[in-house]
Amino acid sequence: MTGLNDVSHRHDAEVEALSGGPVAKGAPILELRGLHKRYGTVEALRPASITFLSGEIHAIVGENGAGKSTLIKLLTGVIRRTSGEIVWCGQSVPLSDPNEAISRGINAVHQEVVLCPHLTVAANMFLGDEMNRRGLMRKRAMTDAAQAVLNDLGFNLPASALLSDLTIGQQQLVATARAAMRGTQFLIFDEPTAYLTRQESAQLFRLIRRLQGQGVTIVYISHRMEEVFELADRVSVLRDGTHVGTRLIGETNDAELISMMINRSIEQVYHKETLPIGKPIVETRGLSGPGFQDISLTVRAGEIVGLYGLIGAGRSEFALGLYGREKVTAGEILFEGKTVDIRNERVAMDLGIALAPESRRDQGLCLNLPIGLNINLPVFDRLSNGLTINRKREIANADRQISDLKIKTPTRRVLASAMSGGNQQKIVIGKWLSHGAKLFIFDEPTVGVDVGTKAEIYRLFSKLLEEGAGIILISSYLPEVYELADTLHVFRQGRLVASHAYRTASHEDVLTQAIGV
Structure with missing residues (x-):
């Protein structure tokens, strides 16, 4: 039966053709050089320079409004940068639209699921890349292939079910499976565990480590510090729309990252007054x-x-x-x-x-x-x-x-x-x-x-x-x-x-x- 590797292999040739050649593990795969995004007079992302290494799990943390969402949209071609340069596999690229990002192997799994609730799980997983024979859609073949991928990933989900019949957390896993089977080289997760159960989160973490083992670069955006320290190799901090620093995960801690994010100590976060208890x-x-x-x-x-x-x-x-x-x-x-x-x-x-x-x-x-x-x-x-x-x-x-x-x-x-x-x-x-x-x-x-x-x-x-x-x-x-x-x-x-x-x-x-x- 087909699995994740068999299905994703269909995309590899196109991705490789646009990637500029293979990148050695640990070498830069994507570089942001002075990336800048302005909406009128508002600077959503100030000139930011970050380097992502091939095969690493790179966490990004920051407050709401720090520029994380803008960064995701720029990397996935949803919006165009005001200035600066994006270097992909050693080549300067425009990333002018989502199709270009996807064809280069850059994908994202968003916090809010952006799939079609009226379609089946299988239809969503193959959306835009449907299996056809002589002009007819091969629904049974897609369902079987999608189920094999879900089973291979350890996701206990029915490929034939309507997406709307699943919980928000389960829909998130479907979005993750869809991204994983598209021949991705660079996968962005935006708050992926916000709606997941403990068991679903564990399944997701196993998949992330598996993808990393296959050479995929993971960008992991989360407000949950324990997840950052469990998964990441390096972590970058954004504050007020700019990059304020990158640390090896073994050389930092909660207190330093929180201080970099908000200029407050961790003791100031869990603020608790000592008050008399009443009736x-x-x-x-x-x-x-x-x-x-x-x-x-x-x-x-x-x-x-x-x-x-x-x-x-x-x-x-x-x-x-x-x-x-x-x-x-x-x-x-x-x-x-x-x-x-x-x-x-x-x-x-x-x-x-x-x-x-x-x-x-x-x-x-x-x-x-x-x-x-x-x-x-x-x-x-x-x-x-x-x-x-x-x-x-x-x-x-x-x-x-x-x-x-x-x-x-x-x-x-x-x-x-x-x-x-x-x-x-x-x-x-x-x-x-x-x-x-x-x-x-x-x-x-x-x-x-x-x-x-x-x-x-x-x-x-x-x-x-x-x-x-x-x-x-x-x-x-x-x-x-x-x-x-x-x-x-x-x-x-x-x-x-x-x-x-x-x-x-x-x-x-x-x-x-x-x-x-």
């Missing part, structure tokens, strides 16, 4: 529902309660039950000492409970609406005079939240869909700040955001606590809940299996309890 805001007693059983916990004023566990452990399901989005089948909820029946989200909102959901794009935002409208959605009743909205109060509230949260936008009228992941998360948080909730539930609040934005979100947590609110923090990133939670609860298979006061357990203890070994 209980919410208490659950034996709460059960779809995906969670017999959960008893308390959140008090001024307290962060962390929920940690592997994907599917029941943390998010519990939060949705508490918020009224999922039906509770057993147990009791007390809010400020009184038993309450939170049968829907409206009841939760009226009580003063706010939810920033795991998927901000699908559940937390109206992407086709401007930033200002998104921020004001929960409070339009307070901004109205009877039947009409007070325009001055509407504008003032939106502009205040944009300023306080440092949302990077020229105007409140910009659509939410046009914002970066970090700024979208700030919009979700901003609308609930307007609401004035007492209990905030943050589900994976820093997925896909940079270190600087994380620090701003953590400082916002402190502000909420100072005002007497309580926070439930759900995160798959152990250092986050470990450093921030006053009380840390560990979930496994829908149950709460362990609880710890601040820093009273080791990382190893918590992870062991979550895995169940």
